[in-house]
Amino acid sequence: MKAIILIGGLGTRLRPLTCGTPKPLLPVLNKPFILYQIELLKKYGINEIVFCLAYLSEEFKRFFGTGKKYGIKIHYAIEKSPLGTGGAIRNAAKFIDSSALIMNGDVFSYVNLKDLVNFHKRNNAKATITLVKVPDPCHYGLVETASDGRIKRFLEKPSVDEITCDTINAGVYLFEPEIFDKIPGDTVYSVERGLFPKLLEEKSRFYAYIYSDYWIDIGTTEKYLKVHRDLMERFALKTPDKIGKGVEVNGRVITGKNVKIGSFTRISGFVCLGDNVRVGKGCSLSDCVVRNGSRISDNCDVKTALIGQGCVIENNVTINPGCAIGDGTVIRKYSKV
Numbered sequence: 001m002k003a004i005i006l007i008g009g010l011g012t013r014l015r016p017l018t019c020g021t022p023k024p025l026l027p028v029l030n031k032p033f034i035l036y037q038i039e040l041l042k043k044y045g046i047n048e049i050v051f052c053l054a055y056l057s058e059e060f061k062r063f064f065g066t067g068k069k070y071g072i073k074i075h076y077a078i079e080k081s082p083l084g085t086g087g088a089i090r091n092a093a094k095f096i097d098s099s100a101l102i103m104n105g106d107v108f109s110y111v112n113l114k115d116l117v118n119f120h121k122r123n124n125a126k127a128t129i130t131l132v133k134v135p136d137p138c139h140y141g142l143v144e145t146a147s148d149g150r151i152k153r154f155l156e157k158p159s160v161d162e163i164t165c166d167t168i169n170a171g172v173y174l175f176e177p178e179i180f181d182k183i184p185g186d187t188v189y190s191v192e193r194g195l196f197p198k199l200l201e202e203k204s205r206f207y208a209y210i211y212s213d214y215w216i217d218i219g220t221t222e223k224y225l226k227v228h229r230d231l232m233e234r235f236a237l238k239t240p241d242k243i244g245k246g247v248e249v250n251g252r253v254i255t256g257k258n259v260k261i262g263s264f265t266r267i268s269g270f271v272c273l274g275d276n277v278r279v280g281k282g283c284s285l286s287d288c289v290v291r292n293g294s295r296i297s298d299n300c301d302v303k304t305a306l307i308g309q310g311c312v313i314e315n316n317v318t319i320n321p322g323c324a325i326g327d328g329t330v331i332r333k334y335s336k337v
């Protein structure tokens with residue numbers, strides 16, 4: 001079976017981090033996010049993957065090439081301009097001749113793909129989507145199902161008064177090849193707003209597979225920080241032994257290669273530092289991600305924030321909760337942002 005990964009979105013809710021790096025290549029615990037998805041696919045024997053690309057497609061090609069280094073074969077389906085989730089899938093149809101697995105490129109999960117395939121076959125389904133329960137369905141595609149697993153209603157980004165259940169589209173689908181023919185070619189089209197309601201109208205065999213383990217869409221700055229926190233906890237990652245003389249750690253920290261942290265710096269909560277990051281003396285870092293090559297000078301205070309690549313944070317700077325600092329930013333001494 002082949003998989004299709006949708007990775008052509010602009011990642012607007014993760015700007016400025018996505019200005020130079022597409023969302024699926026942003027690191028999570030210092031590893032490009034999409035590699036977690038590829039690991040999941042490989043675990044279930046799926047080694048041939050179609051990448052649906054639009055935004056920053058060259059970055060993916062540069063990183064993956066043919067995919068051989070990662071033990072996969074990649075087909076590139078590149079849109080001239082973004083065609084939406086449906087248009088992107090349609091554009092990948094040329095590589096598909098049997099049932100195909102489709103994934104949003106920004107969801108982390110442990111979906112049992114073998115179970116999903118069996119469920120799909122058992123129901124003789126034409127399309128199956130995976131659902132997960134969340135407390136805030138309005139940010140997702142709300143899905144109502146019948147007791148036999150058939151989908152009754154699909155409503156993308158419902159308003160608060162339209163919420164009737166807590167199950168949402170987890171962004172992991174299984175389509176029979178004929179489903180691809182239902183999507184118009186070469187035009188912007190959304191599976192969520194176009195295809196799924198259409199399948200319901202046509203009374204197609206459209207089913208929901210329920211998943212209940214860890215799931216997250218990393219598409220906002222809050223969620224991107226949260227996935228770091230959750231995975232550090234879940235994998236029980238240990239703070240490296242040689243973290244720096246006189247550094248106080250009260251939580252978890254992971255570091256890339258060649259990281260240096262000055263004395264009297266305090267680290268709390270969940271902190272992830274990329275390769276070649278420098279942190280000065282007397283700083284306080286709490287719940288933050290700092291990408292490769294950034295420098296934080298002495299006596300800085302960084303809380304619940306994201307710092308892009310190659311930034312220079314001069315001494316005595318305060319970075320307040322919710323800040324996302326773009327690649328290459330210089331913040332002058334004593335600034336409060």
Ligand code: GDD
Pocket residue numbers: 006007008009010052053054079081082083084085088104105106107139140141142156168169170171192217219
């Ligand atoms: N190739 C291509 N072209 N990919 C695209 C395009 C496009 O024009 N637009 C979006 N994508 C990709 C994104 O890169 C992302 O991986 C995926 O499609 C979903 O797009 P998002 O922009 O992240 O959508 P969302 O998070 O608001 O909602 C979607 O995901 C939710 C689950 O996380 C929907 O599928 C919801 O129904 C769902 O609940």
Ligand code: MG
Pocket residue numbers: 104106217218219
């Ligand atoms: Mg998303």
